[in-house]
Amino acid sequence: MYDNSIAYTKRNAPVSRSSFVFLALFALWWALLFVFYHFPSIDLVVAKSVFTATPCASTAIPNEVCGVFDLAKNPIFEIVRDVTLALPYIAIVVLIAILISSWRKYGTGWRTLKTDRYIAALISLAIGCGLIVNTLLKSYSGRPRPRSTDLFGGSLDFVQAGSFAGRCLGNCSFVSGEASSGGWLLCLVLLLPPRLRFPLGIPLAVVSIMMPMMRVMTGAHYLSDAVLGWLLSLVVFAAAIAVIDLLRSGTSARS
Template identity: 40%
Template sequence: MTNETGKPALPSSRPKRRLTDMSGRLGEMPPLKAAFVVLFVLWWLVLAFFYLFPGVDVAASRAFFEKTECEPTSALAAVCGIFPISQDKALGLLREAIFYLPIGLGIFIIYRLVVVLSHHGATYDGKGARRLLAGLTSLILGPGLLVNVILKEHSHRPRPRNTDFFGGDLSFVPAGDFSGACGSNCSFISGEAAGAGWLFCYAVFLVPDRYKLLFSPPLIAVALASPVMRLAYGGHYLSDVILAWLASVIVFIGTLYFFTRNDTAGSKND
């Protein structure tokens, strides 16, 4: 290809300029806002990946599935088996504890808010109060409303253990496909993984500085282990747990930015 002068045309630099302009605009944003934008775009990219390549979900669940011989009364060519980890009682108790941990911390946030709001004048920590309000609001909006009330009740995606790939009787549908046969409390997306994503943000943003070294590492470990457990249990696909975890982080960061966008850098943290 040549330009009007007959000389070879140089490759267009417009795509590079767009990327540079985009990164420049992100760099000009407050950190929380930039993180929200980047993670929001990432969420949709991850969803698109799992929708286009549904075999990744099936392969990830299959790694935790153990086939068994079908009963004589089972349908011909049916797949029978279990997710062995789901039979472990000790892990079951651990899962129950992790399930209720975000709720317990939500109640603890309310207590901390009452303490903060009981102060007046020079001892009142307005920035701390706004961060706590952001944490409580994000727990309600993210794992509460977005995940458990909206998506899990209307996505219709059967859980792995309910599909014909893993001993169930329902057909598999990819992430983002709302045409499945699940009636309620469905697989897309994981409520417990959403709670784990919120736990991660709590550990990073809401644990008081003087307690971070003690409490943040175990909270982060739990926040990373819980989604893996849901996958291993056959309760959710890989896409369900990744997207749920990310969704709560996005809601938390967006809510925190909304509540603290007028604060100056370096807030007091109890």
């Protein structure tokens, strides 16, 4: 006899898994923010490790700190950064081209589990990197970048991750936009066909990790900005997958 309860469980299993992944990543993001907020020395120790102090030209300001982040003007870093910044745009074009091709080929039946994953990737990029990171957090968090704080040759006070008490007025440090782009690139590994996950997935993973690391090493962001920005893209991508799976499950149940 056909067991409807078994069929229902199997049909909803992907929704449960995707929702669990989202909730786990969401909880991890807040846990890391809690750690960075209450232990700001983590950010300071990492930033100091890539900062070289130099004698100040003037001693008019008491306790003034002068110096440079040695890799900030490294030509190799600048070239690598330019290349990595172009990758998300290339990925967007490829994903949109695949979706258009699928729609033209299959018509009303173009929506599949695979194409929905591509849609989730584009939605997560727009919401995560576009809206949450670059439009909201970087505009209103107020956290100065390391090179802008008085601890590293700047003029603004240091504030810990998650504090909105800083005096940065725009394009602030919390969180890293490029790190969030790197996190999004890692999500694309899941969309690759199995035969391409090794030749393309490994380079994508390396680039994904390099992007936030370079921002920390050049004094553009604190470690917390990079880690939380990178992880935020994974959280939003997982959320998009969970929502689409939920909608697909509801459609299947009605049919």
